[in-house]
Amino acid sequence: MRNMNCQSIRRETEEAGSAGFLSAAALSHLEACAACQTLFRQQTNLQAILSGLGTVEAPGDFDFRLRARLAGEKRMGGLSLPFGNFSFGLRSTAVAAILLLIGSAVLFVALKSSPNTSVAGGNQVPSQSVTPESNGGNLNPVNGVVKSGSDDVAKGPIEQDHLPEGRAPKVPGMRREIAGVRSGNRFGARDMSQKGAQVDRVAGTYPTAAFPIDASYQSLKVSVDDARGASRTISLPSVSFGSQKTLSQTASPFLATARDTW
Amino acid sequence: MDTLTTIDINFSAALRHEVVADPTSDHALLEATRTGDEDAFAELVGRYRNPITNYIYRMTSDYDGAVDLAQETFVRVYRAADRYQTTYAFSTYIYRIATNLAISELRKRKRRKLVSLTGFFQARDGGEPQEFNPPDLKPLPDTELVDAERRNAVQRAIITLPEKYRAPLILRDVEGKSYEDISRILGTSEGTIKSRISRARGFLREKMTAYL
Numbered sequence: 001m002r003n004m005n006c007q008s009i010r011r012e013t014e015e016a017g018s019a020g021f022l023s024a025a026a027l028s029h030l031e032a033c034a035a036c037q038t039l040f041r042q043q044t045n046l047q048a049i050l051s052g053l054g055t056v057e058a059p060g061d062f063d064f065r066l067r068a069r070l071a072g073e074k075r076m077g078g079l080s081l082p083f084g085n086f087s088f089g090l091r092s093t094a095v096a097a098i099l100l101l102i103g104s105a106v107l108f109v110a111l112k113s114s115p116n117t118s119v120a121g122g123n124q125v126p127s128q129s130v131t132p133e134s135n136g137g138n139l140n141p142v143n144g145v146v147k148s149g150s151d152d153v154a155k156g157p158i159e160q161d162h163l164p165e166g167r168a169p170k171v172p173g174m175r176r177e178i179a180g181v182r183s184g185n186r187f188g189a190r191d192m193s194q195k196g197a198q199v200d201r202v203a204g205t206y207p208t209a210a211f212p213i214d215a216s217y218q219s220l221k222v223s224v225d226d227a228r229g230a231s232r233t234i235s236l237p238s239v240s241f242g243s244q245k246t247l248s249q250t251a252s253p254f255l256a257t258a259r260d261t262w
Numbered sequence: 263m264d265t266l267t268t269i270d271i272n273f274s275a276a277l278r279h280e281v282v283a284d285p286t287s288d289h290a291l292l293e294a295t296r297t298g299d300e301d302a303f304a305e306l307v308g309r310y311r312n313p314i315t316n317y318i319y320r321m322t323s324d325y326d327g328a329v330d331l332a333q334e335t336f337v338r339v340y341r342a343a344d345r346y347q348t349t350y351a352f353s354t355y356i357y358r359i360a361t362n363l364a365i366s367e368l369r370k371r372k373r374r375k376l377v378s379l380t381g382f383f384q385a386r387d388g389g390e391p392q393e394f395n396p397p398d399l400k401p402l403p404d405t406e407l408v409d410a411e412r413r414n415a416v417q418r419a420i421i422t423l424p425e426k427y428r429a430p431l432i433l434r435d436v437e438g439k440s441y442e443d444i445s446r447i448l449g450t451s452e453g454t455i456k457s458r459i460s461r462a463r464g465f466l467r468e469k470m471t472a473y474l
Contacts, residue, residue: 053320053416
């Protein structure tokens with residue numbers, strides 16, 4: 001009974017607080033019960049200490065800093081990200097997606113701009129090269145060496161496909177020569193079907209516009225450099241190009257006919 | 263749940279109060295803020311900056327951090343001025359924001375493991391680590407020094423309380439709020455608030471025996 005009374009009195013003193021009023025029964029109990037009296041005294045002292053802690057004041061520049069912060073927020077309001085109200089997960093996903101996109105774009109640009117790994121589709125013709133167009137439609141650097149003269153060509157094994165005159169080089173199904181290029185750990189491929197290889201010609205051997213008739217009987221040598229110091233020379237068998245025969249302006253009885261035919 | 267959960271800002275309809283038509287009331291000032299009156303907001307800030315800073319400081323025991331959080335509290339009030347419903351007590355509203363910010367800050371600290379070297383003693387109820395604060399039993403010559411030491415001791419003791427006990431104790435015994443207001447601010451029933459305050463006082467009595 002006494003414990004029950006102590007519990008109820010303690011609950012009452014707890015709720016009443018230091019400034020609260022206690023009932024007459026509680027006051028009489030406190031006078032009689034030393035334990036409850038001690039507890040009540042400690043509690044009153046504790047609450048006095050707590051209430052006497054005082055108020056920590058805000059610094060003098062609180063308003064100024066707050067105004068500056070609000071002004072900054074207003075300025076940044078128009079620049080806030082469109083997903084600023086997203087949850088943390090969605091924001092993380094959006095940021096990751098943007099980073100991935102940027103990374104892909106940077107990688108693409110780096111691959112595109114790298115001279116070792118240029119993408120197929122270039123239409124540049126090396127200077128001082130013999131192209132099918134400049135050579136009457138046929139590339140036949142007889143007794144010359146077709147070698148990797150330009151930087152682009154020097155990066156891989158090259159074969160030049162000779163297309164029949166009048167055929168567009170991008171016709172579907174056309175055989176394309178792809179050169180594999182290795183640069184570091186990256187692999188790339190180039191379409192060389194529209195490029196003429198640079199030809200190193202022995203100076204003064206042949207006239208620019210005409211070949212001697214026996215030129216086609218000489219072998220064609222192609223030197224290939226794989227950009228790692230290894231080179232290889234391929235001798236191609238002689239090919240006769242009957243249509244390439246240079247006709248004499250004087251002696252041929254078939255001149256007129258041939259001209260008509262050509 | 264051992265820790266105090268972050269409180270939802272939405273008020274229930276049961277907590278509605280009548281809007282006071284007084285132009286100097288908090289509601290009127292916030293209404294004016296909503297229409298772009300910066301002076302009205304400055305008046306609100308002037309009214310609440312010290313109580314809010316003090317409350318957050320008692321919760322976190324970090325003055326600079328408390329000032330920052332108090333500023334963040336007012337920024338949130340300003341931002342949400344359009345959404346604020348004047349049918350509710352503004353002081354309850356702003357204390358609730360401050361409580362949420364303080365609790366978030368305490369959780370961040372807990373994640374960062376910012377525990378003092380003496381804070382390896384676990385709470386008796388198996389909750390958060392309690393800081394060991396041995397009382398200095400040597401008599402001090404000056405009463406003012408004694409009071410200062412006592413205040414420091416109680417502040418150190420408060421900061422060792424679990425969050426769910428700390429907030430109601432500060433609101434009741436330091437800020438002087440009523441049980442009803444505290445239950446609104448913390449979103450808990452009055453019975454629970456009374457129980458938590460009683461337990462918090464019990465913890466403090468044990469820690470502050472030498473000063474009581």
